[in-house]
Amino acid sequence: MSIEHEAFESVDLIVWSGTGNTRHVAERIAGTAGTLGASARVLSSIPADDARPIGRRLLGFLAPTHGFTAPWPLWKAALMTPGVRGTDVFVLVTRGGTRVGRKLFSGFEGTATCLPAAILAIRGARIRGVGAIDMPLNWTVIHPAFGPESVSAIVSRGDTQTDAFATRILGGQAVFGGLPQLALGLLILPLSLGYMLIARLMLAKMFFADENCTSCGTCEKICPQGAVRLRGAAGRPYWTFHCQNCMRCMSNCPTEAIQGSQSWMLLYIWLSALPFGAVAAAFVLDALNVPAGFARGLVEGLSGYAWTVATVWLGYTLLWMGLLVPGVRFALSRATFTRFYRRYRGPTDSGYSTQAE
Ligand SMILES: Cc1cc2nc3c(=O)[nH]c(=O)nc-3n(C[C@H](O)[C@H](O)[C@H](O)COP(=O)(O)O)c2cc1C
Secondary structure, eight states: OOOOOOOOSEEEEEEOOSSSHHHHHHHHHHHHHHHTTOEEEEESSOOOGGGOOSSSEEEEEEEEOBTTBOOHHHHHHHHHOTTOTTOEEEEEEEEEEEEETTEEEOOOOTTTTHHHHHHHHHTTOEEEEEEEEEEEOOOTTTSOOOOHHHHHHHHHHHHHHHHHHHHHHHTTOOEEOOHHHHHHHHHTHHHHHHIIIIIHHHHHTTEEEOTTOOOOOHHHHHOTTSOEEEETTTTEEEEOTTOOOOOHHHHHOTTOOEEEOHHHHHHHHHHHHSTHHHHHHHHHHHHTTOOSSHHHHHHHHHHHHHHHHHHHHHHHHHHHHHTTSHHHHHHHHHSOGGGGOOOOOOTTSSOOOGGGO
């Protein structure tokens, strides 16, 4: 028995990408859409409602996986994109594929596709599919990037996965993958929350520019979140809490001056583990005679969180000011492994191009 599927006439792909993997996937899907006779757009920001094209429309939401879930920009797109009610949509993420010897391994997307898809469903969208594509792991503040041969092997498998997903979804079929990953992702949701609310902030404040920085402003220009600012008379880059650790700045600095300070990360972890926030809250709550219970626990928890954010901010301010002093900058620049890490230059090894957007 054959099933007839109605193909789509227009395809809008809303993409958030750090080092270009997800953008590469989106462009490939747009290419397949073109060969199937659909008009396709790759959009790097949420489109206005009045920009909706005519015809049967498919809307795709694409982003990398961060911390076994979706990064904030994907949550935002799922919540804010206008005109999703009654529209066919899919959520597709890329995840960190790896290669050991000749063997390729998949990344793990956890809840990255299904939870944003659930938001879209609640908003009245018709979910046509969710999926994950394995592209090179790009977390180069944690590990050195793969060499060109491994990158090309991983991308080649990712392209095959992308084409299979695109052909089916653009042809009107429903595509649902990754349900076991969702089950495990839900189990480790507290870890993902910890990543989104705490680790992400600490990781953002690991970045600094070493003595090779020429203050050229590339990092500020290409940051997709506007999270890097050149500050002070010397114009040195400063990372704000808007940073999503997407690695675009570190991967594309022309002098490879951007490093991640592992020693400062340890300092943040140690400082935030000190229970000052909760102790201060308990002191005030005792003075106000607030009894034990949910409200008291909530206030203590929020104070603990505020303490973490404040210590990370303060710690980073110290790091940034230390970097203005030549001798201290030299010492800090050497207290990191990222000086020895190969940078990830994207799926085609060509670096990030602002013309892509
Ligand atoms: C901060 C950060 C967190 C990541 N977390 C995960 C993860 O939980 N699971 C996974 O499979 N890959 C993870 N990755 C790898 C990326 O999802 C993957 O390399 C993706 O293709 C990058 O896409 P982009 O170039 O469009 O940003 C992570 C990468 C970064 C930088």
